[in-house]
Amino acid sequence: MNHVSDIFIDPEPIKLDCGDALHYQLSYETYGTLNANKTNAILIFHALTGDQYVASINPVTKKAGWWTNMVGAGLPIDTDKYFIICANVLGGCLGSTGPASTNPDSGEIYGLNFPIITISDMVRAQVRLIDHFNIDILFSVIGGSMGGMLVLEFAANYKNRLLCAIPIATGSRHSSQNIAFHEVGRQAVMADPNWHGGNYHNHDEQPSKGLAVARMAAHITYMSDQSLHEKFGRNLQDRDSVSFGFDADFQIESYLRHQGMSFVDRFDANSYLYLTRAMDYFDLAAQFDDNLMAAFAGTNIRFCLISFTSDWLFPPEESKLIAQALNRVAANVSYVEVNSPKGHDAFLLDEPEMFSAVTGFLASTAHKHAICDEGSK
């Protein structure tokens, strides 16, 4: 598989929703080969704490890509057929410009001087990346969770620049409950004395404890009650009886502590604040006078929405709302609800019905537009 890591430095600043103009770069990976007519490109958007290493080793964690069961040779998003682009989002912390980057004007790390970024801004930056590749029309745009929000934003505002879209385990807006969980996480970071008002880089410290707690709380929302129960139950960790203290007696506690601790090694705390804020601000209908169907009016994009029954962060009802809005404008929409006990995280896991839906949907769309036939090999 042809695989490239690169950085796109935009010569022009980007105009942000908050009013600022920002000079930025995007760090990205590509897999496969762009065909001569540039018709086989798929843009994948990562989730909140994801990255551009969708199918290659993350250089920080040394772990395999986060979607190696979905993206690769002969897999649903087939690198033998398609040219896949995945960029670290604007505001991220793995090579793209974010709060941990250096402000060219002051020569100092941005910290909280970094402007507030929205989902629209992230998409706007990646459209410039697509322009950089001279790709007029993407074959598909795919993503889960925050990545799904980016898919919806892209499909609503760049209608003529893609053929099909797969928003997975997502919603057209962040719900009150979701904002609430994010706020708990942000407050945990800010309550850590090592955060120093966002200025921790200058103190050579990390608000690791706060960020770990934020991750622990968030991680609970990625799993279902059933999956937690099946995985851990009330099992004790390395002991036969409770300690009558506050050690990690239970396996679930030990597991969450591990999730929190390993997260702080790979993620910038301020970036976490900015990206969660971007998700909170997302409300696609609000851009269209609170009318979600107007976001899709006149669209020729083919949609495949996928949700998971036990996902309580982005429950199936959220996907249904989007599907109904698409129906109201007679758009070509499929909606797959996968029966899974694995909660929100299911979109990253082994879910055969999701894989076969993505495979069938992409193959039939490619066939209709004669894209497979002129393949990239």
Next chain:
Amino acid sequence: MSYNSQRFDLLLLADMIAENSRVLDIGCGDGTLLKLLSENKNADARGLELNQAGVNACVAEGLSVMQGNADTDLAFYPDDAFDYVILSKTIQATKRPDLVLKEMLRIGKHAIVSFPNFGQWRVITSLAFKSQMPVTKNLDYTWYETPNVHFCTIKDFNNLCGELDIKVVDTTILNEQNQKLKIPSWLGLDNLFGHQAIFLLTKN
């Protein structure tokens, strides 16, 4: 019912549809008709299916299908979104066939409805001579577990179309082998010998 005879029934439906049409198949099942229409008629074919497992299987086959219910979910489509809206062997399972028909002709220029004829002689004789609710090839449920709650005869359906001011463009009557009934319709025996009817409808 053999695969071929089932296929023939769908081929007849497909024959009623012009090339390059926008089609919605309500109760699309495993998507056989959608596939036929996409491949043979270059249709923009969409499906609505009650059973989510069926929906997922259709999407895996590359078809555009949503989970939904004929009684409640047609409301989500705009006026004249389709050239044809198909309801194949499903109307008898809807709560309000009259409202479903109206909705079909709101969202589509044409409606195609096929249904098992409850006026057929086997059904009548079962009721008349066995004093039992009929269980036939087309109606193979016992009375207490059947999803089919609104049976009608061909005559009933014609009357309903009249009441709703719906124009019947074409009627095809099938026998038990799913072949076109060979008895001339002027004899008025369709209702007695027709096993299944396919109606092509439009707004008056």
